[in-house]
Amino acid sequence: MGKSTLLNALTGQKISIVTPRPQTTRHRVLGLVNLPQAQIAFVDTPGLHHAQQRALNRAMNRTAAAAALDADLVLLVVEAVRFGAEDELALSRARESGRPVIAVVNKIDALKQRDRLLPFLAQLAGRHEFAEIIPVSARDPRDMQRLLEVITRHLPESPALFPADQLTDRSENFRICEIIREKLTMELHDELPYGIAVEIESREETPEGQLEISAVIWVDRAGQKPIVIGAGGERLKRIGTQARHELNTLLGRRLHLNLWVKVREDWADSAQALRQLGME
Numbered sequence: 051m052g053k054s055t056l057l058n059a060l061t062g063q064k065i066s067i068v069t070p071r072p073q074t075t076r077h078r079v080l081g082l083v084n085l086p087q088a089q090i091a092f093v094d095t096p097g098l099h100h101a102q103q104r105a106l107n108r109a110m111n112r113t114a115a116a117a118a119l120d121a122d123l124v125l126l127v128v129e130a131v132r133f134g135a136e137d138e139l140a141l142s143r144a145r146e147s148g149r150p151v152i153a154v155v156n157k158i159d160a161l162k163q164r165d166r167l168l169p170f171l172a173q174l175a176g177r178h179e180f181a182e183i184i185p186v187s188a189r190d191p192r193d194m195q196r197l198l199e200v201i202t203r204h205l206p207e208s209p210a211l212f213p214a215d216q217l218t219d220r221s222e223n224f225r226i227c228e229i230i231r232e233k234l235t236m237e238l239h240d241e242l243p244y245g246i247a248v249e250i251e252s253r254e255e256t257p258e259g260q261l262e263i264s265a266v267i268w269v270d271r272a273g274q275k276p277i278v279i280g281a282g283g284e285r286l287k288r289i290g291t292q293a294r295h296e297l298n299t300l301l302g303r304r305l306h307l308n309l310w311v312k313v314r315e316d317w318a319d320s321a322q323a324l325r326q327l328g329m330e
């Protein structure tokens with residue numbers, strides 16, 4: 051739907067990972083924007099999904115619902131010109147939060163039939179008393195500027211809650227794991243196992259001034275291991291190279307990355323394993 055893309059575009063930083071695949075975001079991720087007249091703390095969340103049995107899925111739904119309750123303002127991100135069952139679910143949670151809701155109608159750059167936009171906006175206006183309804187493209191910096199201005203108008207007066215130089219609440223290790231998971235998701239496409247997670251095993255400064263990271267890619271069935279590794283290890287190598295390139299830029303230093311694939315049966319159904327992997 052474009053929530054994470056929007057967070058990155060609004061903050062001007064890669065804070066949350068983005069893939070074409072739904073349910074990529076699993077955690078709540080804070081992104082901070084400091085303007086001359088305001089500080090905006092955005093919370094990116096997983097999308098809401100209709101109840102599924104798996105513990106990972108339920109945890110993601112809880113994370114998304116809880117974030118709305120903590121916020122002063124809710125942004126409901128919907129794609130032009132679609133409004134489906136999951137948008138309905140997100141709107142009802144936003145409504146329950148009792149907070150003002152701004153509807154952000156995203157991806158207007160990809161909309162071919164421009165004449166469908168106005169009727170869609172009118173229909174949306176009938177669903178809820180939104181504080182604003184704003185069509186945007188996350189790819190257009192002017193739209194992002196305008197969105198920041200509108201959001202600022204609807205925020206309550208408050209002292210800044212975070213230091214002006216802070217970007218996110220997430221650690222560097224968390225961001226490293228997420229970038230690896232992004233590359234896994236892109237590389238594996240439809241073969242991506244639902245139960246896949248990344249964890250840092252060790253982190254060392256080498257005498258040459260490089261950062262050496264060993265990370266474990268957890269899968270939850272033994273049969274998934276060869277899929278991730280690929281013939282002759284080619285796939286895992288590509289994933290590692292892509293992650294390393296991006297991390298070199300993100301961290302502003304050279305990184306040595308070792309990836310291991312390990313099996314932990316059914317971790318996505320285990321509340322304990324989810325906690326260990328940092329999922330609320």
Ligand SMILES: Nc1nc2c(ncn2[C@@H]2O[C@H](COP(=O)(O)OP(=O)(O)O)[C@@H](O)[C@H]2O)c(=O)[nH]1
Nearest residue numbers: 051052053054055068069070157160187188189
């Ligand atoms: N054309 C276009 N694509 C977008 C825009 N925003 C997001 N996307 C794409 O939509 C897909 C899902 O984005 P993502 O931010 O991960 O959605 P999320 O699951 O709601 O966080 C990705 O492939 C993005 O590149 C936009 O404004 N225009």
Ligand SMILES: [Mg+2]
Nearest residue numbers: 053054074075
């Ligand atoms: Mg996301």
